[in-house]
Amino acid sequence: LDVxxxxxxxxxxxxxxxxxxxxxGEKTFKEVKEITGATDGNLSVQISKMEDSGYITKHKDFxxxxxxxxxxxxxxxxxxxVNYVNTLDNVLRQYSNKDK
Amino acid sequence: MDEKTLHEAVENISLIKGxxxxxxxxxxxxxxIFIYWSILFILNSVITLLMTLNKEKVLEVxxxxxxxxxxxxxxxxxxxxxxxxxxxxxxxxxxxxxGLEKHLMKVWLLVLAMNVIPPKIGIxxxxxxxxxxxxxVQSNNFSIILFSLSIALITTSLFTGYKxxxxxxxxxITISVFHSYLNLSVFEGLVQVLSLIAIPxxxxxxxxxxxxxxxxxx
Numbered sequence: 544l545d546v547x548x549x550x551x552x553x554x555x556x557x558x559x560x561x562x563x564x565x566x567x568g569e570k571t572f573k574e575v576k577e578i579t580g581a582t583d584g585n586l587s588v589q590i591s592k593m594e595d596s597g598y599i600t601k602h603k604d605f606x607x608x609x610x611x612x613x614x615x616x617x618x619x620x621x622x623x624x625v626n627y628v629n630t631l632d633n634v635l636r637q638y639s640n641k642d643k
Numbered sequence: 644m645d646e647k648t649l650h651e652a653v654e655n656i657s658l659i660k661g662x663x664x665x666x667x668x669x670x671x672x673x674x675x676i677f678i679y680w681s682i683l684f685i686l687n688s689v690i691t692l693l694m695t696l697n698k699e700k701v702l703e704v705x706x707x708x709x710x711x712x713x714x715x716x717x718x719x720x721x722x723x724x725x726x727x728x729x730x731x732x733x734x735x736x737x738x739x740x741x742g743l744e745k746h747l748m749k750v751w752l753l754v755l756a757m758n759v760i761p762p763k764i765g766i767x768x769x770x771x772x773x774x775x776x777x778x779x780v781q782s783n784n785f786s787i788i789l790f791s792l793s794i795a796l797i798t799t800s801l802f803t804g805y806k807x808x809x810x811x812x813x814x815x816i817t818i819s820v821f822h823s824y825l826n827l828s829v830f831e832g833l834v835q836v837l838s839l840i841a842i843p844x845x846x847x848x849x850x851x852x853x854x855x856x857x858x859x860x861x
Binding site for chain 2 (some may be wrong): 553558563566631635
């Protein structure tokens with residue numbers, strides 16, 4: 544796995560988990576937190592980084608008079624995730640071919 | 644290619660797979676909780692049945708330890724509910740319930756709590772001379788059990804789109820209404836059996852149904 548060819552976003556396990564969770568559709572901050580099991584602070588920092596890089600978009604609204612933040616994966620995020628999974632797939636294929 | 648690279652790739656793929664599994668609306672945790680609950684309530688029904696069949700022995704114990712025996716059934720029911728809640732906590736800790744699953748589970752927990760609340764029956768006599776020892780009172784909350792289960796089944800059906808659960812709910816309401824408003828003493832034996840199996844069989848049916856939907860990938 545060539546570390547240099549992988550985007551910075553996928554260098555962290557938590558960021559990989561966030562993208563994997565959002566690939567299934569829109570999620571609220573609370574839902575992402577429950578799925579990833581991350582702390583509020585750590586999650587906020589990583590989400591901000593991904594937002595700045597253009598991987599995810601944020602929508603703020605009110606639900607039952609309470610503020611709610613929803614996140615979506617951008618097209619760039621989706622494409623990069625697919626590429627990343629393909630890279631991982633290639634690594635495993637190369638290894639299995641080498642084995643044969 | 645070195646071992647470290649391979650290990651990293653495998654680790655990241657399993658992480659992605661794990662997150663996607665947890666995120667997808669598979670009702671996997673949901674169905675697991677129902678199946679465990681059904682086992683718990685089958686045990687509860689078996690113990691209740693054994694106590695009913697050995698009424699004399701239970702009465703003897705009641706006479707020997709009145710303080711303990713008066714509260715026994717209440718403690719037992721609270722204990723069963725507590726275990727059910729612990730099962731819910733343990734399963735949802737491993738596979739977190741998200742969004743819809745979580746809200747539906749709250750409905751089911753409330754229905755469960757409603758069914759373990761013991762009925763309070765008071766008897767008042769017109770004259771003090773009446774022999775209370777000769778009065779036998781039988782309570783039956785079969786209709787309430789079925790109606791409350793139907794509420795949870797129909798709510799789950801409305802939010803998940805699985806119509807089969809709604810059909811089961813409608814059948815429960817029909818039986819509940821018939822039992823309440825028609826005097827069908829012929830079926831009393833059957834009603835007693837159904838009272839014992841209503842909760843565990845509903846949990847088992849819901850659990851297996853949701854599990855089968857997951858297997859089919861719906």
